[in-house]
Amino acid sequence: MTLTLVWLCLFAALAGFIDSIGGGGGLVQLPALLVLRSDIAEAAPAQLFGTNKLAAVTGTAAAAVAYNRRVQIDWRLVWPAMITAASFSMLGARAAVLLAPALLRPLVLVLLIAVAIYTFRRKTFGTSARETRASARPTPYVLAIGAAIGFYDGFFGPGTGSFLIFLFVGVLGLDFLHASVSAKIINVTTNLGALVYFVWAGQLIYSIAIPMGICNLLGGVLGSRIAIRRGSGFVRAVFLIVVVGVIVRYAYEVIFA
Template identity: 60%
Template structure:
């Protein structure tokens, strides 16, 4: 019964993550609840394995239909991967909890801005940064990659907002680009979990299959319905991230 529940959540997580990121908000909590007697590293490794497979599948689907600017995304991948690795190494030096209030304020600001500007991300546009994008791409991919390595939640939302707000991508282009960057940063963490044997295979494999199916459905629906649909799901995910951070902060104060 627990495997069926986990697979159902993995399917939904793959769908949501393929459209607008945030699948971890859906997939990880039931794993933590149903595997509460298992070491946290095993739970995180299992979650990461399932998530990476779905994200990679969605990235391939997007790359077939959405024109990806590899001259921008390629360096962004390298910057994000390097800084994600640095962030993972800095975990012992910086308390991840310090990021929660900062991230909560940032995500709230993103939600308000996106909600108020109805045309935000509906079509691609030229911005000051899009004329000479490289410094901006290296900068925000590096910063978000570092955050992903040291803490993680909300990374996809941050990347999507940066691609739309800074480089003028529409939400569909931003979602495709975000998936590629996310795969890069997550693979490094997955390698660590694999080398340490921190994956529960009898859960990870069926969850991965369901996450892949969700990723295929989500990416196809996003491609069919376009940027307006992605924008709506993005706002739903952002609200979920806000509630998650708010809950964590309140719990830490009790």
């Protein structure tokens, strides 16, 4: 178990690092828990998801705090999105009980491919802030983005951070660095509701979740500092790598599941 915990902590640190820059930490951390599940005595799937959520929220919150100290955040955009995201994430979670979230995989795969192609072909996309139709009167757009992302996160989840970053860049005209900062803050909001439920239901393995959370936090702080130092071009590159990774994962699941 000691060696397993060391591996899980290393994967958690890597997940926090990746997620703090371009999203997609779930590509690393949750699969690590599932692969090493046999080494965790009597671990039910719900406990693994709860453990993953605590570690992820810790790192995301730390990255958000680190960004907030060094990057100016436009709270006109963040607050409305936080409110609708939190509300609609609960509706999404309710829908997940009634429907099969796996039905969304083909659609998510198509959307991610479109995001990757669009971002790759437009070399200057998100490298600097720009004026858009939405940026003049952003509130309705921000409310809609928060609602859509919140529902998706509650219903299905994977790729939430990447979609949120893309929408903040494409619709609101933010550069990748500021979009990533905004996404982190909103992600904390949508994830906290799920974490509260897992804690209430007792579905956490604290002996694993706490050290993983500390390592995810360290990775998140390191990643946010590098992102601030390297700028939007670096965040854009990491974002593309993460999106391609998510595409490969879901292409495999759609084809072979």
